[in-house]
Amino acid sequence: MKIFKEFYDQTAEGLRVDRFVLSNDRGVSVELLSYGAIVSSVKLPDRESGHVDVVLGFDKLKDYEENDSYIGAMVGRYANRIAGGRFTIDKTEYQLTQNEDVNHLHGGNFGLNNRIWDALHYENDEEVGVAFTTELEDGLDGYPGTLQVCVKISLNQNNQLCFDYSAQTDRSTHVNLTHHGYFNLAGRFSGSCENHYLWIDADFYTPTDAGQIPTGEFRTVENTPLDFRTPKRLGQDNAAPLGDPEGFDNNWVLNKADGELKLIAELSDHESERRLYVSTTQPGLQCYTAQYMAVEGKGDFPGYGPRAGVALESQHFPDTPNQPNFPSTLLLPSEAYHHTTIYQFDFE
């Protein structure tokens, strides 16, 4: 296994951004950026073309800076939505940035996705990886507490891309971190992934209002388009009965979520015979089929259209700070936040 660091690009303000290239002995290579802790590429060996890149990403940093699809990025301090951008802790109400109509989305304007992280690469007998660290200041985007965040992203010989998240706060706050990669196992420029099959180990989902804020209920997936308990083609049903005729953007309540690492989803492309297995310690999975993606091509970059990739975001449920029946996202100064998610690629 190998890892090296190189200069990648400069931000619009002229700050240096590095790229880390990780590879294992089975032909898998992964690129990570110190901007947004972004996974910009995952290349798998391919019989015909030598290798194929199975995650969406850009060539130039400018595109990551200008695009609002969180492509490949780390999201937080609270991934997903918070109603009215408001929550109360110990009788104090906090008003967060309202960056999606009246609601708060993906940590606001100064979240984890669009900053330069400190990054230290390492290698040992088991893995090669990068430890990304950063600090979200007290009051940033309205959140209480200075939050120290560390995300270790590593690759091993089992073709596993592992995310190990940890965080610590000095005041009580809400934390929900996730990776926002979009996968397309047929190849990043192959077009729609509607022919991918998806399995999700979830009997329930969290229904929402028109602003995608949960009602608080857990509803069965049975007889709904959200039933992926046996593998189903992504394009077979759309979510029209649930309000979105274009695709999926929902949170599934994972079965038997008890904080232990479990296999919870499988994405497969039958034509290329490539598979992705997702394991996590988290209680929820937001699956977003990128139905509103429209990124124009530049030069020889063909761009990404609707359903160019599917995001499988392991996380806590949306709007948990305002939902007493959801597993809590409150982090106290005396506690340590920790969770693990593993994406394992199978192509052999």
Ligand code: BGC
């Ligand atoms: C959300 C979508 C949002 C997308 C990109 C996903 O996690 O669920 O509603 O459009 O992120 O911003």
